[in-house]
Amino acid sequence: MSIVHCGVVPHPPIAVPEVGKGEAGKVSETQSALVELGRRIKESGAETLVIISPHSPLFNDAVVINKTEKLQGTLANFGAPQVVFNYDNDIDLVDKILEECQKVNLVSAPLDEKLAEEFDIDISLDHGVTVPLYFLRQAGLELPLVVASMSMFSFEQLYRFGVAASRAAEKTGRRVALLASGDLSHRLTPDAPAGYEPDAAEFDKEIVKLVGSADALGLINLDMDKVERAGECGLRPIIMMMGALDGKEVQAEVLSYQGPFGVGYMVASLKPGGTDENRLLLKKLDEMRQQKIKSRRRKESFLVRLARETLENYVLGRPRPEIKPEDIPEEFKRRAAVFVSIKKNGQLRGCIGTVSPQQDNLVKEVMHNAISAGVHDPRFYPVRPEELDELTYSVDVLSEPEPINDINQLDPKKYGVIVRSGHKSGLLLPNLEGIDTVQEQLRIAKEKAGIAPNEEVALERFEVARYK
Numbered sequence: 001m002s003i004v005h006c007g008v009v010p011h012p013p014i015a016v017p018e019v020g021k022g023e024a025g026k027v028s029e030t031q032s033a034l035v036e037l038g039r040r041i042k043e044s045g046a047e048t049l050v051i052i053s054p055h056s057p058l059f060n061d062a063v064v065i066n067k068t069e070k071l072q073g074t075l076a077n078f079g080a081p082q083v084v085f086n087y088d089n090d091i092d093l094v095d096k097i098l099e100e101c102q103k104v105n106l107v108s109a110p111l112d113e114k115l116a117e118e119f120d121i122d123i124s125l126d127h128g129v130t131v132p133l134y135f136l137r138q139a140g141l142e143l144p145l146v147v148a149s150m151s152m153f154s155f156e157q158l159y160r161f162g163v164a165a166s167r168a169a170e171k172t173g174r175r176v177a178l179l180a181s182g183d184l185s186h187r188l189t190p191d192a193p194a195g196y197e198p199d200a201a202e203f204d205k206e207i208v209k210l211v212g213s214a215d216a217l218g219l220i221n222l223d224m225d226k227v228e229r230a231g232e233c234g235l236r237p238i239i240m241m242m243g244a245l246d247g248k249e250v251q252a253e254v255l256s257y258q259g260p261f262g263v264g265y266m267v268a269s270l271k272p273g274g275t276d277e278n279r280l281l282l283k284k285l286d287e288m289r290q291q292k293i294k295s296r297r298r299k300e301s302f303l304v305r306l307a308r309e310t311l312e313n314y315v316l317g318r319p320r321p322e323i324k325p326e327d328i329p330e331e332f333k334r335r336a337a338v339f340v341s342i343k344k345n346g347q348l349r350g351c352i353g354t355v356s357p358q359q360d361n362l363v364k365e366v367m368h369n370a371i372s373a374g375v376h377d378p379r380f381y382p383v384r385p386e387e388l389d390e391l392t393y394s395v396d397v398l399s400e401p402e403p404i405n406d407i408n409q410l411d412p413k414k415y416g417v418i419v420r421s422g423h424k425s426g427l428l429l430p431n432l433e434g435i436d437t438v439q440e441q442l443r444i445a446k447e448k449a450g451i452a453p454n455e456e457v458a459l460e461r462f463e464v465a466r467y468k
Contacts, residue, residue, distance in 0.1 A: 002169045003244045003272055005044040005177040007037050008211060008234065009132035010265035011055070012183065016134050018080035026260045031135060033256035033267035038139030040269055046177035048090045049136075049143040050097075050165055052237040053128030053181045056149035057111060057121045060347055061381060063101065063161055063240075065094050066123055066147040067110035073125025075134075085130050090144040093176070096168035097146070103167075104282070105386055106153070106160040128181040143177075150236040154345045154390065155220040156285045158236055162243020163282055180241035182234020184208075184264030192262025194231040203230040204264040207238075208257050211268045214250035216242035216281055224346075232264075241270075247280040249273035293389055301467040302329055303395040306363065307340050307370035312388050314371050323363055332362045337398040339429060339464075340369040342383070344390050350377040353396070355418065355427055366395055395467040396429055401460040410461055412441040418460040419445045426451065430464060 014020035015027045024031070041049070057064055068089060075083040094110065101108035116123045125133075129147055151158065162178065169176040184204045187197035197203075203226055210218040219239050227235060251271040258265050300308065309321045325333075339353025352372035359365040370393075375382035383391070401418055404410070410417055416430040419442065426449025428441055435441055443453060451457060 002176070003166045003178055004046050004175045005041045006241050006244055006270040006272065007041070007177070007179045008238055008241070008266055008268040008270075009034060009037065009179050009181050010183050010234070010267065011053075011128045011131040011181050012261070012263065012265055013075060013078040013127050013131055014261065015265075016075060016078075016080065016083065016131060018083050019075055019078045027258050027265060029256040030258050030265045030267060034132060034135035035138050036255055037267055037269050038136035038141040040271070041136070041177045042139055042141050044177060044271070045175050046143060047175045048093055048146060048177070049141070050093075050146040050148065050176060050178040051129050051132070051181055052148045052150060052161070052179070052240050053126055054150050054233040054237055055126040055128035056147055057116075057123070058149055058151070059109070060152040061107060061344075061387070063106060063108040063151045063153070063158075064111045064149040065097060065108060067091065067094050067112045068123055071125055071145050071147060073130045075127070075130060078127065083130075083134065085125055085133055087125075087143075087145040090146050090174070093146050093168060093172050093174055096171050097148075097165050100164035100167045100171070101161065104160040104164050106157055106164060107384070107386060108161075108164075132179065132181055148240075150240060152345055152347055155236070155239050156289050157390070158240045159216065159220065159243040159246075159281070159285060161240040163246050164243075166244045166246065178241055178244045180234065180237035182232070182237045184232050184234055184259075184266055185230040186233070186263045187229075187231045188259045188264060189262040197229050197231065199226065200230050200264075203227075203232075204257070204259070204266075207232075207235070207264075208254050208266055211238065211266065211270075212252055212254045214242070214245065214252040214270055216245070216279075217284075220285070234266075243282075245270060245272050245279070246282050247275060247277065249276045250279070289389070296392065301395070303332065303362075303366050303397075303467045304393045306366050307393045307395055308391070310367040310370045311342075311374040311383065315374065315383055315385055315388060320367060328363055334362055335360070336362045336365065338362065338365040338369050339396040339398070340366060340373040341394045341396070342373050343392050344387065349383065349391060350374050350380050352377055353398075353427075355398075355401070355425075362397065393468075396464040397467070399463045401462040404459050404461050407438050407442070407459070410438045410441065410459070412436060412438055414463065415461040416464060417441055417445050418462070419449055419451060419457040420460070421449070421451045421455055421457045424449045424451050431466070
């Protein structure tokens with residue numbers, strides 16, 4: 001069999017009467033819609049329920065699936081310890097989903113008790129799972145579970161999870177229902193928990209419209225600036241769920257939408273039907289992805305292309321690129337300190353550099369630091385081959401640092417800073433996102449160096465030439 005039903009479920013603990021008490025009635029439409037969705041899933045004959053939660057353990061570089069045999073949780077954190085959940089985990093389906101993720105080039109990982117202990121992770125069922133289950137079981141829905149986390153992969157990559165889940169269901173012969181747990185904007189009103197965003201209501205309307213028409217491509221192509229401003233937690237799980245409907249006709253219906261507490265709650269039912277070749281999006285997404293990669297690489301500067309090709313060759317076990325002297329632009333034949341920064345889907349993936357030049361020339365400096373940023377940055381796991389196409393690079397070439405004696409000589413947009421105290425030193429590059437003041441720049445530089453906030457330091461500033 002395969003995926004027999006999909007849905008979108010919100011997870012406000014206040015909707016549970018034992019938690020919200022008198023306030024719970026303000027989301028009665030949401031409560032009723034969740035019970036109705038449970039009834040539809042039960043009628044579908046589903047044998048296992050897969051839930052994707054944004055509040056399950058989150059790893060930037062993998063979709064994680066809970067592989068403990070018994071899945072348990074309560075609403076104790078919300079003042080209702082008497083509300084208890086105990087479910088069997090469908091381990092066979094978990095294994096098949098992990099296998100199929102690998103086949104569609106999506107990094108995934110099982111999370112068991114041993115790994116949870118190693119990383120000090122709570123693997124009990126989170127409220128992104130328990131709150132929807134509270135209402136689904138009112139419809140008599142009691143099924144083995146599979147619980148997956150979302151990840152910070154690109155939307156195109158996340159869509160692959162649903163594809164993998166659908167193929168895994170076919171391999172196991174299970175009738176599987178798949179739900180995306182997530183709230184929409186958290187910024188609908190001036191008293192909203194994440195602050196007020198004037199465009200938040202319009203954002204939610206757009207999501208409701210796209211889900212109601214099962215428009216996966218529209219969701220994937222949403223403007224990321226709008227997404228960030230909305231302060232939502234449901235879009236990524238929704239896109240992951242949409243992948244399970246790849247190539248299928250879909251009967252989609254938004255059962256309810258409410259936002260009485262400044263957060264958008266949508267319940268939607270998506271029932272797959274027969275084959276629809278116009279909805280075979282995985283191949284189309286692959287083509288779009290390749291076009292983006294080609295376009296990005298055509299625009300790369302000499303140093304960025306050098307950094308990328310060096311790291312790619314290293315990760316793939318190939319020799320370093322051979323650069324003939326005549327192919328090196330004259331400006332890069334000198335020695336200079338260099339930082340190589342790597343990002344993945346807008347998130348930092350590695351950054352290593354030198355305060356003073358360590359190699360014979362700038363080209364060798366970039367090559368050395370590109371490998372270090374990709375595989376030796378202690379904050380991250382080494383870059384894996386399947387990630388290479390997702391990475392973007394920048395190269396900062398530093399000017400010679402100059403001592404200064406007054407913080408008024410600093411400007412976080414123009415100058416990087418070096419702080420020194422005894423044998424301790426810390427460096428921060430200029431023009432970094434979210435760092436707008438000299439005080440913030442110095443605080444972070446001291447923190448990186450292990451220097452106390454009020455400790456006196458010697459200051460140096462430098463400029464960079466940033467290549468993309």
